[in-house]
Amino acid sequence: MALSFRNRQVDTLGATASDVTGYWGKVTASLDWCEDNYVISSYIAEFWNTLSNAGFIIPSLLAAYYAWRAGYARRFSLAHVSVAAIGIGSALFHMTLKYTTQLCDELPMLFGTSILLYCVLVLKRQPSQVSRGDVVVMSLPSRGDIF
Secondary structure, three states, X not given: OEEEEOOEEEEOOOOEOOOOOEOOEOOOOOOOOOOOOOOOOOOOXXXXXXXXXXXXXXXXXXXXXXXXXXXXXXXXXHXXXXXXXXXXXXXXXXXXXXXXXXXHHHHHHHHHHHHHHHHHHOOXXXXXXXXXXXXXXXXXXXXXXXX
C-alpha cells in the first residue's frame, strides 16, 4: 500500500519509491522520515536530521562534565550522558537508515527515560534512601511496560 506524502510515494513501512542508494546501501529501517535521502552527501542519508543531533550531543556532554566537576551526585552526570547517547544513536540512524542503527536510536530513549525518571524521583534523597518500589517504577520505561 502506498501513500502520497509531499509529492512522494511512500509505502507503509516508510521507504520511498524514489530511494537513492548511498554509501550505506539499501534502507533497512522500518521508518524513513520526510527528508529526501542522500541529497547533500552520499555518506549521510538524512543530512539535516543527522546534523541536528549535535544539539543533543555537545551540550549534554558539556553538562555531564560540569556536573562531575562541580561534585554533583553521579546520577546527574549519567543523566546528561544518557541524553548524549540518544543524540549519538539518532545521528547514526539518520545517517545510515539501517535497522540496527534504528535500534541505536530507539533503545537509548527507553533507557535514558529510566535514568531521568530516577533523577526526578530521588532528587531530594540520597541514593541509599531509594526503595525497591522506586526501582520498579523507574525500570518501567526500559522494559516497555507503560507503552
